[in-house]
Amino acid sequence: DGGITQSPKYLFRKEGQNVTLSCEQNLNHDAMYWYRQDPGQGLRLIYYSQIVNDFQKGDIAEGYSVSREKKESFPLTVTSAQKNPTAFYLCASSNKGSAGELFFGEGSRLTVL
Amino acid sequence: AQSVAQPEDQVNVAEGNPLTVKCTYSVSGNPYLFWYVQYPNRGLQFLLKYITGDNLVKGSYGFEAEFNKSQTSFHLKKPSALVSDSALYFCAVRDATGGFKTIFGAGTRLFVKA
Numbered sequence: 378d379g380g381i382t383q384s385p386k387y388l389f390r391k392e393g394q395n396v397t398l399s400c401e402q403n404l405n406h407d408a409m410y411w412y413r414q415d416p417g418q419g420l421r422l423i424y425y426s427q428i429v430n431d432f433q434k435g436d437i438a439e440g441y442s443v444s445r446e447k448k449e450s451f452p453l454t455v456t457s458a459q460k461n462p463t464a465f466y467l468c469a470s471s472n473k474g475s476a477g478e479l480f481f482g483e484g485s486r487l488t489v490l
Numbered sequence: 491a492q493s494v495a496q497p498e499d500q501v502n503v504a505e506g507n508p509l510t511v512k513c514t515y516s517v518s519g520n521p522y523l524f525w526y527v528q529y530p531n532r533g534l535q536f537l538l539k540y541i542t543g544d545n546l547v548k549g550s551y552g553f554e555a556e557f558n559k560s561q562t563s564f565h566l567k568k569p570s571a572l573v574s575d576s577a578l579y580f581c582a583v584r585d586a587t588g589g590f591k592t593i594f595g596a597g598t599r600l601f602v603k604a
Contacts, residue, residue, distance in 0.1 A: 419596035481533030
């Protein structure tokens with residue numbers, strides 16, 4: 378079935394460690410997104426990519442990095458520079474030009490110990 | 491800059507009654523507007539969108555939304571609420587002339603009481 382796969386679903390990290398969250402889609406969508414979700418703050422955009430080898434910062438990009446080497450993959454690295462990384466991270470993709478709705482993965486919950 | 495406001499943290503409604511979840515937006519160009527629903531510890535599911543045309547948009551599970559350009563609003567509605575509609579609802583906006591950047595509101599929790 379077509380969809381978006383995020384892994385791992387749960388991740389624990391010690392302070393000072395970098396972690397990478399995986400996001401893979403088999404929908405042949407051009408655009409991919411990473412959002413962070415915190416209680417009471419909704420979804421905040423970290424990075425998004427419209428095409429391969431290109432990506433743009435969202436509203437809270439500091440402390441995060443991404444790559445888009447393949448159309449189907451958009452991994453997110455949470456670096457040690459991110460001050461408060463504990464959150465629920467959601468990956469999404471969209472197609473049909475800029476009017477397309479987003480399709481979301483099931484999310485990855487990161488906890489910093 | 492794009493922004494979305496969902497003025498209510500929570501909406502409570504009795505089963506069988508109509509429900510409304512409010513959303514207002516701000517974009518510099520024409521808006522593309524979306525509603526999504528989220529169940530606990532899951533990703534978001536798309537409900538409906540406004541791109542152009544008829545101001546009343548119908549979507550999944552009996553939901554609809556009305557686009558009002560003068561009030562910059564896109565309220566989500568359903569004529570008769572179900573207990574199973576209880577979830578977290580998000581409004582989102584994209585500038586039609588600004589590419590793919592999509593901004594979400596803070597979310598509104600809908601609680602439908604039996």
